[in-house]
Amino acid sequence: MTIAVAPSILAADFSRLGELVRTVQDAGADRIHVDVMDGHFVPNLSMGPVVVKGLRPITSMPLEVHLMVERPNDFIPAFVSAGANSLIIHEESADDSLSIIRDIRARGVKVGLAIKPRTPIDVIVPYLNELDLVLCMTVEPGFGGQAFLPESIERILNIRKLIEQNNPTCELEVDGGIDARTAILAVKAGANVLVAGTAIFGAEDGPAAATRAMRDTCIAAQA
Ligand SMILES: O=C(CO)[C@@H](O)[C@H](O)COP(=O)(O)O
Numbered sequence: 306m307t308i309a310v311a312p313s314i315l316a317a318d319f320s321r322l323g324e325l326v327r328t329v330q331d332a333g334a335d336r337i338h339v340d341v342m343d344g345h346f347v348p349n350l351s352m353g354p355v356v357v358k359g360l361r362p363i364t365s366m367p368l369e370v371h372l373m374v375e376r377p378n379d380f381i382p383a384f385v386s387a388g389a390n391s392l393i394i395h396e397e398s399a400d401d402s403l404s405i406i407r408d409i410r411a412r413g414v415k416v417g418l419a420i421k422p423r424t425p426i427d428v429i430v431p432y433l434n435e436l437d438l439v440l441c442m443t444v445e446p447g448f449g450g451q452a453f454l455p456e457s458i459e460r461i462l463n464i465r466k467l468i469e470q471n472n473p474t475c476e477l478e479v480d481g482g483i484d485a486r487t488a489i490l491a492v493k494a495g496a497n498v499l500v501a502g503t504a505i506f507g508a509e510d511g512p513a514a515a516t517r518a519m520r521d522t523c524i525a526a527q528a
């Protein structure tokens with residue numbers, strides 16, 4: 306399966322957002338990850354549809370929105386109108402995940418389901434046939450810059466098995482503490498989409514070199 310690198314703009318310098326998105330695009334990033342936090346589902350606030358709308362005309366990369374909000378259903382139309390290409394909801398955030406998943410797909414965008422590190426992985430099974438992507442959180446959601454949780458590796462391995470059994474075209478994304486070292490471990494365990502914020506936008510040698518390095522090391526790890 307193809308490896309995709311998804312820089313998370315949560316770690317970017319917002320005064321230079323457009324320029325930085327173009328930089329990672331030119332360096333081979335595959336999609337942009339937009340973390341949306343409401344101060345309720347997670348104890349932090351971040352960004353909303355205006356950021357997606359602002360980025361839409363300046364990049365050809367897909368924009369994926371990671372909704373860490375209560376009542377995700379309330380925000381879907383606004384993100385779709387703003388130009389999001391995929392919407393990822395949290396299994397823990399809604400009682401009616403299946404109807405929200407169907408609603409997102411009916412609007413012509415891709416749909417993903419995220420689970421937090423302590424959520425049993427089996428909760429994804431009833432939804433797997435209708436998903437484009439499963440997002441395995443590898444830190445507690447809410448903040449960038451945290452350390453990858455090592456117990457995630459076994460979860461990734463087991464989610465990959467569930468995907469192979471139920472919907473092999475579904476992508477498996479990892480998010481939280483992903484850098485060149487943990488990305489290799491995650492890819493070897495079965496992940497194929499790597500979200501990275503701090504490791505890309507906070508890299509000493511800059512976001513372009515970090516994007517290229519992550520792509521190259523992951524492709525090598527997969528071979
Ligand atoms: O969803 C989240 C955090 O809740 C992530 O997308 C972070 O933004 C990733 O940041 P790093 O761990 O790569 O710094």
Ligand SMILES: [Fe+2]
Pocket residue numbers: 313338339340371480500
């Ligand atoms: Fe995220």
